[in-house]
Amino acid sequence: MQSGSLYKIGESDQRPWGTWHVLDMGDLHVVKRIVVNPGERLSLQYHNYRSEHWVAVSGQGMVELNGMERIFQYGDTVDIPLKATHRVSCVGDKPLVFIEIQYGEVLDENDIIRLGDDYNRV
DSSP states (O other), rough: OSSEEEOOOOOEEETTTTEEEEEEEOEEEEEEEEEEEOBBBBEEEEEEEEEEEEEEEEEEEEEETTTEEEEEETEEEEEETTTTTTEEEESSSSSSEEEEEEEEEETTTTTEEEEEEEESSO
């Protein structure tokens, strides 16, 4: 895997669960705005090359981190260490919006190791 980031500021993608949009980036970080639609969730996953820090800005979610669950809502933060299994779901009736800061030497969508997925992407 190549070092650095393959993202570009302004890049975005539509996923089965919602959307992401790249807000900022540097040599060893990427900042994304992530929107998870009501009733949807990301895959259960981990990363070999990056850690993440999440900050909830609206909506209500549930974070699963290494098998433990907790509510994730406005102002809450979550630190996701390298190789930690994690996922987030929107449990409210409005979209969950959070800011994700990725840290690491390789920042790339290919560094998603899916362990479980509602959309058959494993």
